[in-house]
Amino acid sequence: MFKVTPNPPDTDSPDTDPPVTDPVSPYETLDSKKLHAAAERALNFHFPSNADIKATQRTRSTLFSVDPTATTETLAVFLVETLASVDVMIHQLVDHLEGESRYALLGISNSIMVAEITANRVLDKVEPSV
Numbered sequence: 001m002f003k004v005t006p007n008p009p010d011t012d013s014p015d016t017d018p019p020v021t022d023p024v025s026p027y028e029t030l031d032s033k034k035l036h037a038a039a040e041r042a043l044n045f046h047f048p049s050n051a052d053i054k055a056t057q058r059t060r061s062t063l064f065s066v067d068p069t070a071t072t073e074t075l076a077v078f079l080v081e082t083l084a085s086v087d088v089m090i091h092q093l094v095d096h097l098e099g100e101s102r103y104a105l106l107g108i109s110n111s112i113m114v115a116e117i118t119a120n121r122v123l124d125k126v127e128p129s130v
Contacts, residue, residue, distance in 0.1 A: 076123040083116040 066075070090109045094102055 073123070073126045073128060076119060076126055080116060080119045080123060083112055083119060087112045087116065 087109055090105050090112065094105045094109065097105060
């Protein structure tokens with residue numbers, strides 16, 4: 001099969017209008033100032049600055065929310081159970097890994113275990129609700 005367009009296209013030919021001298025430079029083709037401005041607008045739209053992000057008012061999501069009437073004891077129990085579940089999941093993953101990834105997950109598991117112990121200690125100090 002014959003390919004009409006060379007690979008890569010020949011940009012040094014004199015019959016291009018306007019002639020392209022540097023295919024990498026954004027200022028050597030068509031109306032380069034317009035293209036550059038369009039690229040800047042697109043980048044600013046898709047990647048807002050930190051100032052824009054901080055100026056945007058935060059809307060509260062109700063998709064995942066904690067019952068405001070839940071007691072401290074209930075929240076602490078849920079926290080302990082969640083940490084224990086995550087620790088079990090990590091240990092199941094650790095069994096399938098070797099090397100650096102395994103050591104990283106074991107470190108995460110250790111941090112979860114410390115958080116679980118701390119949450120249990122908080123639960124011990126909470127007066128049970130009747």
